[in-house]
Amino acid sequence: MKEIVQFKKGVLGLCAMLLIQERDRYGFELAQTISKHVEVAEGAIYPVLRRLVADGHCSTYLQESTEGPPRKYYRLTPEGKFYMEQLVREWGVFASNINRLIESYETEVE
Amino acid sequence: MNKQEYLALLRFYSQQLAPEVQSDLISEVEAHFIYGEQQGKTEEQIAEELGDPIEMAKETVGPTYKAPDLSAFQEMNRTDDEPRHYSYSYSNNYSSYSAEEYPPQNLGQPKAKKSLLALLSAFTLIVVGGGLLVSIGIDRFIDGPNEKVVASSTVESILEDVDKQFEKLEDLEDIVEASTTFAWDEENYDFEGSNYEGVIHMGNSPAWKDLIIDTDLGQVDIQFKQGDRNEIAWKAFTAPSVGELMEATQLKNEQIIFELDESGMYDNYRYSFVVTLQDDFELRKLQLEQELGDINLKGGKFEKIELQMDNGILRASDIVSGSMNVELDNGSTEFERIASPIKLESDNGEIKILESTHPVNIKLDLGSVDLGMKQPHDVDVKSDMGAIQIEVPQGAKGKYEAKSGLGDVKVPVSDDNGTFRVSAKTDAGTIIIKE
Numbered sequence: 051m052k053e054i055v056q057f058k059k060g061v062l063g064l065c066a067m068l069l070i071q072e073r074d075r076y077g078f079e080l081a082q083t084i085s086k087h088v089e090v091a092e093g094a095i096y097p098v099l100r101r102l103v104a105d106g107h108c109s110t111y112l113q114e115s116t117e118g119p120p121r122k123y124y125r126l127t128p129e130g131k132f133y134m135e136q137l138v139r140e141w142g143v144f145a146s147n148i149n150r151l152i153e154s155y156e157t158e159v160e
Numbered sequence: 161m162n163k164q165e166y167l168a169l170l171r172f173y174s175q176q177l178a179p180e181v182q183s184d185l186i187s188e189v190e191a192h193f194i195y196g197e198q199q200g201k202t203e204e205q206i207a208e209e210l211g212d213p214i215e216m217a218k219e220t221v222g223p224t225y226k227a228p229d230l231s232a233f234q235e236m237n238r239t240d241d242e243p244r245h246y247s248y249s250y251s252n253n254y255s256s257y258s259a260e261e262y263p264p265q266n267l268g269q270p271k272a273k274k275s276l277l278a279l280l281s282a283f284t285l286i287v288v289g290g291g292l293l294v295s296i297g298i299d300r301f302i303d304g305p306n307e308k309v310v311a312s313s314t315v316e317s318i319l320e321d322v323d324k325q326f327e328k329l330e331d332l333e334d335i336v337e338a339s340t341t342f343a344w345d346e347e348n349y350d351f352e353g354s355n356y357e358g359v360i361h362m363g364n365s366p367a368w369k370d371l372i373i374d375t376d377l378g379q380v381d382i383q384f385k386q387g388d389r390n391e392i393a394w395k396a397f398t399a400p401s402v403g404e405l406m407e408a409t410q411l412k413n414e415q416i417i418f419e420l421d422e423s424g425m426y427d428n429y430r431y432s433f434v435v436t437l438q439d440d441f442e443l444r445k446l447q448l449e450q451e452l453g454d455i456n457l458k459g460g461k462f463e464k465i466e467l468q469m470d471n472g473i474l475r476a477s478d479i480v481s482g483s484m485n486v487e488l489d490n491g492s493t494e495f496e497r498i499a500s501p502i503k504l505e506s507d508n509g510e511i512k513i514l515e516s517t518h519p520v521n522i523k524l525d526l527g528s529v530d531l532g533m534k535q536p537h538d539v540d541v542k543s544d545m546g547a548i549q550i551e552v553p554q555g556a557k558g559k560y561e562a563k564s565g566l567g568d569v570k571v572p573v574s575d576d577n578g579t580f581r582v583s584a585k586t587d588a589g590t591i592i593i594k595e
Binding site: 081094100 | 181185188216
């Protein structure tokens with residue numbers, strides 16, 4: 051189903067921002083956490099993160115790690131935080147509207 | 161696919177990105193591999209979870225993305241500097257990896273199984289060796305005339321040896337039984353493999369000189385035939401890692417080298433090569449290396465042949481060569497109509513050479529030699545233990561020397577002015593030279 055793919059793609063940025071808002075996170079961590087909630091290829095998160103940075107919603111910084119290479123952490127910028135809050139609101143409206151549509155359709159079917 | 165392949169493909173697919181963006185993406189994905197490995201995942205697992213690299217590239221670039229042609233990637237990954245007089249048909253498609261085609265490999269077990277196979281061959285060695293010792297040693301000792309008592313100390317030590325071997329054999333039987341049960345009944349011991357095939361066209365190029373085939377386990381059939389072109393057509397039932405390596409095989413530094421030595425443990429792998437050569441085309445070298453399995457070799461014209469085999473049967477026929485060197489650890493040979501001087505060294509095995517026409521030189525630790533000449537030629541056989549039988553053509557006048565430390569010797573009347581020389585020596589075993 052092509053739509054499902056589009057749903058998931060559309061929501062990945064929001065998921066990432068929600069997680070980053072909680073605390074700064076690095077790519078691998080985000081990929082793993084998100085793919086636990088949304089069934090997507092872990093690789094799908096990297097283009098999304100890049101876009102968040104390019105759009106100024108996130109900034110990055112490197113932090114040395116005791117294990118493995120330095121981690122590239124993502125932090126939400128003030129613009130990003132604002133944008134995320136907008137998105138969350140929009141998502142709520144959007145989701146409830148769609149749900150209402152589905153419910154009315156289901157009633158009809160019954 | 162592994163990390164290296166994944167990153168190479170990602171780099172290739174994302175070439176539309178600005179260099180700094182691209183290297184940023186790649187280093188992040190590379191880090192992803194490292195973190196994943198720290199969690200105990202294999203590169204293949206991580207690659208699978210990351211998803212198709214083309215998707216990642218497409219998403220990063222955005223709507224303006226244009227997928228580059230994969231064949232350009234393959235072209236890029238050619239490493240040879242040779243002029244390309246030939247074409248090569250790829251059936252390789254990286255994006256078609258799936259779990260079925262690329263099963264996760266269990267690294268620990270094949271190693272264990274391999275050592276068990278080695279045990280099995282050791283078992284064979286002792287059975288063959290012990291049997292030989294008994295048949296030649298004991299027979300001589302019991303039935304031999306009194307003057308043979310001089311050699312009794314040797315015989316005693318041989319018998320003691322046999323006893324020891326049999327003791328070991330009993331222990332081994334248990335182990336082998338356990339190992340075979342383990343190896344063949346275990347549920348996950350499927351002979352995993354896929355079919356692969358390809359053709360390497362050489363055109364009229366004289367740049368091709370050597371053919372080298374290096375295998376680990378499995379059966380290898382190689383047939384040479386004459387035709388109006390030079391090419392190698394091959395088919396294989398093998399592990400994906402090997403099959404893909406075969407598909408990528410090409411002419412490099414005048415050599416075609418098939419490296420098939422990552423096949424793990426599965427001895428049901430099969431490789432078959434049909435090499436077509438133009439009438440006057442002679443290869444400089446044919447080199448085969450094999451650890452366990454049979455090699456069947458037929459036809460061809462070479463400057464030299466080098467064969468190395470650890471375990472298995474080596475069959476070769478109808479070959480023309482300037483020289484043929486054979487090294488065997490524990491294997492048998494069946495040669496027929498080899499128009500080449502043959503130099504053969506073996507630790508253990510039965511050597512059979514029929515319809516020979518060129519000088520033969522054999523050094524053998526343990527085993528038998530059966531040689532049938534079509535035309536008179538020099539023969540030199542030295543064996544530590546084992547029977548030697550040499551048949552010379554009717555009416556041929558040769559100079560014969562035969563010496564056995566322990567065993568009967570039957571030799572026709574030797575002609576000191578003979579046109580050829582046959583020398584056979586063994587420390588224990590019968591020697592028969594006959595017409």
